[in-house]
Amino acid sequence: MSEPLPLPPPGDLAIQPLFPVALGQLQLRPDPLDLALQLQALHELRGEASSNPDPGCAWTGDLNGVWQLQKHPVFAGLIAELLVHVRHYLQQLGFDLSQVALHVQRCWPVLSEADQVVGRHHHPNAHLSAVYYLSGDGSGDCGCLRFWPQRQLNELVPGMAVGHGGPLAATPWSASFVDLAPRAGLLVLFPSCLDHAVLPNVSSEELRASISLDLVLTAAAQLEQPAEYLAPHPSQWHAV
Numbered sequence: 488m489s490e491p492l493p494l495p496p497p498g499d500l501a502i503q504p505l506f507p508v509a510l511g512q513l514q515l516r517p518d519p520l521d522l523a524l525q526l527q528a529l530h531e532l533r534g535e536a537s538s539n540p541d542p543g544c545a546w547t548g549d550l551n552g553v554w555q556l557q558k559h560p561v562f563a564g565l566i567a568e569l570l571v572h573v574r575h576y577l578q579q580l581g582f583d584l585s586q587v588a589l590h591v592q593r594c595w596p597v598l599s600e601a602d603q604v605v606g607r608h609h610h611p612n613a614h615l616s617a618v619y620y621l622s623g624d625g626s627g628d629c630g631c632l633r634f635w636p637q638r639q640l641n642e643l644v645p646g647m648a649v650g651h652g653g654p655l656a657a658t659p660w661s662a663s664f665v666d667l668a669p670r671a672g673l674l675v676l677f678p679s680c681l682d683h684a685v686l687p688n689v690s691s692e693e694l695r696a697s698i699s700l701d702l703v704l705t706a707a708a709q710l711e712q713p714a715e716y717l718a719p720h721p722s723q724w725h726a727v
């Protein structure tokens with residue numbers, strides 16, 4: 488049986504967060520030479536294109552045939568390193584890694600030039616999403632990653648958290664979004680169902696470069712009886 492919430496101490500009203508979204512962040516220290524080689528490879532993969540194709544939209548590899556970076560010689564080592572941290576994230580969420588298999592479904596670059604964005608979306612095809620930044624100084628100038636909550640329960644009155652002169656100030660309890668500033672070497676992990684977008688790149692010269700990963704969980708291959716709701720391992724699927 489789980490423990491009930493602890494009782495508050497006598498005195499002031501206590502508010503505590505319930506059901507937090509597990510946003511994972513890890514700052515890695517990329518080797519400058521590796522980083523330069525990776526950026527050069529991404530420029531080559533993008534080729535002549537510079538948008539998606541709307542000039543205001545960042546170029547994304549998933550729409551341009553570049554969606555298996557985990558197999559690319561320049562990126563395979565990096566992706567393998569990132570997946571070690573992904574497994575730590577899953578363990579912290581409570582997953583028993585002996586019973587689940589983790590799959591890279593897609594892995595693609597996103598290159599955002601001046602003023603380019605990626606509109607609000609989520610990844611219904613995946614379970615866990617990851618982003619690794621190859622650029623950014625932590626200021627957010629090259630375009631923050633913005634997250635929205637699935638439901639805004641604390642606004643109490645639907646629509647209040649949007650603002651527009653309404654009677655609800657933005658506080659940590661009522662914020663309608665949170666922004667994350669990219670920094671080279673930063674790994675970010677979040678549930679794939681969480682809505683997100685990339686804000687405009689307003690830095691004067693910096694190309695915003697990142698790698699996205701969509702990950703899927705299934706039952707481990709050796710399990711004869713997968714847990715309810717968990718898909719069997721793909722090796723046990725039957726194509727028709």
Ligand SMILES: [Fe+2]
Nearest residue numbers: 608609610683
């Ligand atoms: Fe995304």
